[in-house]
Amino acid sequence: MNIGRIGVIFRRELASYFATPIASVFLVIFLLLSGAFTFYLGGFFLRGQADLLPFFDFHPWLYVVLIPALAMRLWAEERKSGTIELLLTMPVTMGEAVIGKFLAAWCFTGLALILTFPMWVTVNILGEPDNGVILAGYVGSWLMAGGFLAIGSCMSALTKSQVIAFVVSAVVCLAFILSGFPLILDFFSGWTPHMILSIISSFSFLTHFQSISKGVLDLRDLVYFVSLIVFWLFATAILIDMKKAE
Amino acid sequence: MGRMVEIQGLRKEFGPIVAVDGVSFSVAQGEVLGFLGPNGAGKSTTMKMVTGFLTPTAGTVKICGYDIQEDPLEAKARLGYLPEGAPAYQDMTPAAFLKFVGEIRGFRGAELDRRIDETVAKVHLGSVMDQTIETLSKGFKRRVGLAQAILHDPPVLIMDEPTDGLDPNQKHEVRSLIKAMARDKAIILSTHILEEVHAVCTRAMIIAKGKVITDGTPGELERQSPLHNAVTLALTGVNPQDIHAALGMVPGAGKVEDLGHEGDLWRFRVYPAHGQSIVTEVSRCIRDHGWDVVELYVEHGHLDEVFRMLTEPRQALT
Ligand SMILES: Nc1ncnc2c1ncn2[C@@H]1O[C@H](COP(=O)(O)OP(=O)(O)O)[C@@H](O)[C@H]1O
Numbered sequence: 001m002n003i004g005r006i007g008v009i010f011r012r013e014l015a016s017y018f019a020t021p022i023a024s025v026f027l028v029i030f031l032l033l034s035g036a037f038t039f040y041l042g043g044f045f046l047r048g049q050a051d052l053l054p055f056f057d058f059h060p061w062l063y064v065v066l067i068p069a070l071a072m073r074l075w076a077e078e079r080k081s082g083t084i085e086l087l088l089t090m091p092v093t094m095g096e097a098v099i100g101k102f103l104a105a106w107c108f109t110g111l112a113l114i115l116t117f118p119m120w121v122t123v124n125i126l127g128e129p130d131n132g133v134i135l136a137g138y139v140g141s142w143l144m145a146g147g148f149l150a151i152g153s154c155m156s157a158l159t160k161s162q163v164i165a166f167v168v169s170a171v172v173c174l175a176f177i178l179s180g181f182p183l184i185l186d187f188f189s190g191w192t193p194h195m196i197l198s199i200i201s202s203f204s205f206l207t208h209f210q211s212i213s214k215g216v217l218d219l220r221d222l223v224y225f226v227s228l229i230v231f232w233l234f235a236t237a238i239l240i241d242m243k244k245a246e
Numbered sequence: 247m248g249r250m251v252e253i254q255g256l257r258k259e260f261g262p263i264v265a266v267d268g269v270s271f272s273v274a275q276g277e278v279l280g281f282l283g284p285n286g287a288g289k290s291t292t293m294k295m296v297t298g299f300l301t302p303t304a305g306t307v308k309i310c311g312y313d314i315q316e317d318p319l320e321a322k323a324r325l326g327y328l329p330e331g332a333p334a335y336q337d338m339t340p341a342a343f344l345k346f347v348g349e350i351r352g353f354r355g356a357e358l359d360r361r362i363d364e365t366v367a368k369v370h371l372g373s374v375m376d377q378t379i380e381t382l383s384k385g386f387k388r389r390v391g392l393a394q395a396i397l398h399d400p401p402v403l404i405m406d407e408p409t410d411g412l413d414p415n416q417k418h419e420v421r422s423l424i425k426a427m428a429r430d431k432a433i434i435l436s437t438h439i440l441e442e443v444h445a446v447c448t449r450a451m452i453i454a455k456g457k458v459i460t461d462g463t464p465g466e467l468e469r470q471s472p473l474h475n476a477v478t479l480a481l482t483g484v485n486p487q488d489i490h491a492a493l494g495m496v497p498g499a500g501k502v503e504d505l506g507h508e509g510d511l512w513r514f515r516v517y518p519a520h521g522q523s524i525v526t527e528v529s530r531c532i533r534d535h536g537w538d539v540v541e542l543y544v545e546h547g548h549l550d551e552v553f554r555m556l557t558e559p560r561q562a563l564t
C-alpha cells in the first residue's frame with residue numbers, strides 16, 4: 001500500500017467532482033434538504049431546545065438518496081468508459097485504487113457536512129447547546145456517510161450502469177437503516193429467534209448512529225462503522241476483479 | 247538485447263468461450279510485432295492479459311523478467327499500454343490527465359514537467375492541452391492515449407489498434423511515431439489493416455480463434471501466398487488453347503490460370519509449382535514462340551490473401 005499513489009488517485013477523483021456539475025448539485029441539494037427537513041419537519045424552533053438532534057435525525061434518510069447518487073459513478077463510470085483498463089494496468093494495486101476513490105467521495109461528504117456550519121452557528125446564537133454532542137453528531141453522520149459510500153462503491157463495481165448502481169445501492173442502504181426500525185423488527189419478531197433479531201438490529205446504521213448523535217462516542221459504534229466500511233471496500237475490490245473483464 | 251516480453255502458454259476462458267488458446271511467443275528489443283487476426287480472434291484479450299488487466303486462465307507473462315501476476319507493480323512500471331479505443335478520463339484536460347498519469351508513475355516536480363513537455367511535443371498535443379478530452383477530435387484523443395502510454399518511456403509498449411478510425415494522415419503520423427520509437431523498445435500492436443504491417447512491423451503474427459497460426463517477417467508471410475512469384479501476362483493474336491498448353495510446359499510451372507480476355511487480348515497467370523521464381527523460364531517460352539506480349543509481371547503475393555487463406559481456410563484462393 002503506497003500512500004503517495006492513494007493520494008494521486010484521491011486527488012484526481014476529488015477534482016473530477018468539481019470538473020462537472022456533480023459537486024455543486026450535490027452540495028446545494030444536500031444543504032437545501034438538510035435545512036428544509038430540520039426546520040419544517042423536525043420542528044427545530046418549536047422544540048425550544050438548543051441542539052441539532054432534528055438536523056441529524058434526518059441524515060440517514062437524506063443519505064439513502066444522496067449517497068448512492070454520489071457513489072454510483074465511482075466504478076460504473078470507469079468500467080463504462082474503459083478507463084478502468086488504464087487505471088489497473090498502471091503500477092497501482094487494486095487496494096490503492098479502491099481506497100483512493102472511496103476516500104475522495106468520503107472527503108466530499110465531509111465537505112458537505114462542514115458546509116452545514118450555519119446550522120451550528122444558528123443554534124449557538126439561539127441558545128447554549130452542548131457543542132460536544134453536536135461534534136459527536138457530525139462525526140457519527142460522517143461515519144454513517146462512509147458506510148453508505150462503501151456500500152455504494154461496491155454496488156457501483158457490480159455494473160456498468162450508473163442507474164442500476166444507484167437503485168441497488170439505495171435499496172441496500174435502506175435495508176441497513178430499516179433493520180433497526182421497530183416496524184421491521186416487529187415483522188421478524190413473530191417467527192425469528194431473538195438472537196437473530198438482535199443481530200439484525202445490531203447491523204442497523206440507525207441504532208449506531210443514534211447512539212453517537214446523542215453524544216455517546218462509544219468505541220463499539222466506531223468499530224461498527226469502520227469494519228462495515230472495510231468489509232464493503234473489500235467486497236468492492238473482489239467484485240471489480242471478478243467483473244472487470246466484461 | 248534479451249527478450250523483453252516472454253509469453254508462455256497463455257490461455258483465457260470466458261465461461262464456455264476459449265478466447266485465447268495456448269499462445270506463446272517472445273518479443274526482443276527493437277522488434278515491432280504486429281498482431282493480425284479477424285475480429286474476435288483474441289488479440290485484445292491477449293493484450294489485456296499481457297498488460298495485467300485480465301488474469302489468465304493459464305500461462306505466464308514476463309515483462310523485462312518480471313512476472314505480471316507475481317510482481318505486477320514492477321512489470322507494470324515497465325509497460326506502456328494503449329487500450330482499444332484509447333480510453334481516457336473525458337472530463338479532464340490532457341494537461342491534468344498526463345499529470346495524473348505521471349504522478350501515478352512516480353514522477354514529481356521538474357522531472358514530471360519535463361516528461362510531459364517532451365511527450366506532448368512528440369505527439370503534437372500542445373494546441374489542445376487545456377481543453378477537456380471529451381471535446382477533442384478522434385485524432386487528438388488517440389494522441390492523448392499514446393501520450394499516456396509513452397510518458398514514462400517504457401521499454402515495452404503495447405497498443406491495441408492504435409490507428410483504428412483515424413484518417414490517412416493521422417494514420418501516417420502515428421506510424422511514424424511508432425517507427426521512431428521502435429529501436430530501443432519492444433513493441434506489440436494489433437491491427438486488422440494489413441498495409442500497416444508493411445509500414446511499421448518487423449514481425450507479424452496471425453491469430454485466429456485464439457491460436458497463433460503463423461509468425462514471421464512480413465516478407466515471409468507473403469511468401470506463403472500461392473500467388474507469390476506467379477507470372478501474369480497478357481498477349482494478343484494467338485490461339486488461347488495453344489498458349490495455355492505451352493505455358494503449362496514451362497519448366498517449374500504449376501497451374502496455368504486463364505484470366506479471361508478483352509477483345510483478342512488474352513490474360514494468363516502461371517503459378518510456380520513450388521513457390522520458386524519462374525519469370526526467366528516464362529520469358530524464354532515467350533521468346534521461343536515469338537508471342538506479342540503486352541503485359542508481363544511477377545506477383546509478390548499479398549498479405550491479405552495469406553490472411554484470408556489462413557484464417558478462413560474454406561474460402562481460400564486457389
Ligand atoms: N468479457 C468477455 N466475456 C465473454 N467473452 C469475451 C469477453 N471478452 C472477449 N470475449 C470473446 O473472446 C473472443 C476474443 O475477443 P477479443 O480478444 O476482443 O478479439 P479481437 O480483439 O481479436 O477482436 C471473442 O469471441 C469475444 O467474444
Ligand SMILES: [Mg+2]
Pocket residue numbers: 289290291330406
Ligand atoms: Mg480487439
